Amino acid sequence: xxxxxxxxxxxxxxxxxxxxxxxxxxxxxxxxxxxxxxxxxxxxxxxxxxxxxxxxxxxxxxxxxxxxxxxxxxxxxxxxxxxxxxxxxxxxxxxxxxxxxxxxxxxxxxxxxxxxxxxxxxxxxxxxxxxxxxxxxxxxxxxxxxxxxxxxxxxxxxxxxxxxxxxxxxxxxxxxxxxxxxxxxxxxxxxxxxxxxxxxxxxxxxxxxxxxxxxxxxxxxxxxxxxxxxxxxxxxxxxxxxxxxxxxxxxxxxxxxxxxxxxxxxxxxxxxxxxxxxxxxxxxxxxxxxxxxxxxxxxxxxxxxxxxxxxxxxxxxxxxxxxxxxxxxxxxxxxxxxxxxxxxxxxxxxxx
Ligand code: ATP
Numbered sequence: 001x002x003x004x005x006x007x008x009x010x011x012x013x014x015x016x017x018x019x020x021x022x023x024x025x026x027x028x029x030x031x032x033x034x035x036x037x038x039x040x041x042x043x044x045x046x047x048x049x050x051x052x053x054x055x056x057x058x059x060x061x062x063x064x065x066x067x068x069x070x071x072x073x074x075x076x077x078x079x080x081x082x083x084x085x086x087x088x089x090x091x092x093x094x095x096x097x098x099x100x101x102x103x104x105x106x107x108x109x110x111x112x113x114x115x116x117x118x119x120x121x122x123x124x125x126x127x128x129x130x131x132x133x134x135x136x137x138x139x140x141x142x143x144x145x146x147x148x149x150x151x152x153x154x155x156x157x158x159x160x161x162x163x164x165x166x167x168x169x170x171x172x173x174x175x176x177x178x179x180x181x182x183x184x185x186x187x188x189x190x191x192x193x194x195x196x197x198x199x200x201x202x203x204x205x206x207x208x209x210x211x212x213x214x215x216x217x218x219x220x221x222x223x224x225x226x227x228x229x230x231x232x233x234x235x236x237x238x239x240x241x242x243x244x245x246x247x248x249x250x251x252x253x254x255x256x257x258x259x260x261x262x263x264x265x266x267x268x269x270x271x272x273x274x275x276x277x278x279x280x281x282x283x284x285x286x287x288x289x290x291x292x293x294x295x296x297x298x299x300x301x302x303x304x305x306x307x308x309x310x311x312x313x314x315x316x317x318x319x320x321x322x323x324x325x326x327x328x329x330x331x332x333x334x335x336x337x338x339x340x341x342x343x344x345x346x347x348x349x350x351x352x
């Protein structure tokens with residue numbers, strides 16, 4: 001029997017303003033199921049974006065990846081993902097009743113979110129299905145039988161350096177593990193995630209972590225309290241690969257250490273964190289998009305405790321002393337920013 005993942009895309013309305021409230025209106029786009037499940041078997045997961053409070057590029061490895069040292073933290077900018085199982089009449093949902101399942105994709109590409117196998121959520125679902133022997137790779141069968149439908153509601157800026165595609169992959173692993181009853185541990189899901197992308201293992205768990213290697217070797221980091229940000233997406237995306245290429249051309253491996261960031265997180269010291277924020281990719285992102293450097297200056301002049309490009313950019317993050325300061329800062333600089341807080345936990349199953 002085939003298993004089909006169906007995604008359809010439309011734009012969500014509403015302005016991105018304040019992500020501190022989970023019910024806040026968010027801009028973005030929504031991938032909506034082509035049909036609703038007949039029996040309501042569904043799992044919804046809310047997954048946060050990531051920021052890199054510290055990112056050092058140590059050099060290029062023999063396998064072509066860059067060697068990184070980074071401090072990841074989740075931030076209250078969310079994608080909402082829902083997976084639902086649709087069975088034709090008379091067919092059961094138990095995995096044993098689906099010996100020859102197939103993962104089939106059908107959705108449109110919208111605003112940089114790819115369709116089909118290029119979508120990281122789909123890649124994650126296929127990987128989980130194949131490793132749990134629920135999907136047989138390469139088996140072509142007629143389009144009947146149980147189908148899994150993914151609804152994706154994007155609140156995380158696309159190609160913004162906040163790990164949105166990776167977050168969707170992580171959310172899909174968590175959601176399908178529950179929906180399909182595959183019973184993999186979070187560690188096993190992290191291992192699967194590392195085959196999809198460098199940010200996925202962190203986003204399967206969330207919180208705050210120090211990562212090395214290509215970003216997949218993780219150690220949990222103590223973070224007391226929470227931090228308040230103004231998140232300023234740029235109007236145009238910046239491809240991660242282009243930023244690393246620019247780093248290759250113009251930058252040298254760095255030996256900066258994350259100690260000051262780790263200490264600031266331990267001591268709940270926003271001022272110290274603002275001074276310690278560090279991103280080796282920032283000069284490369286500024287070289288490709290000079291207006292980002294100007295935006296950073298404006299945010300600092302307006303009183304931000306620290307400002308940096310998020311990951312490979314182009315989203316800019318400005319640290320504030322508290323929520324009220326973040327709201328005032330966002331209003332003053334008029335950079336189209338919204339306020340958010342960190343850390344923001346990990347992927348969370350929100351209803352069944
Ligand atoms: P990175 O994690 O490489 O830093 P990013 O955070 O800058 O990436 P993403 O939102 O993850 O940006 O998008 C990067 C690219 O991944 C997009 O341009 C898009 O082609 C692709 N992509 C695949 N799946 C998704 C998805 N579910 N949502 C958004 N983008 C996706």
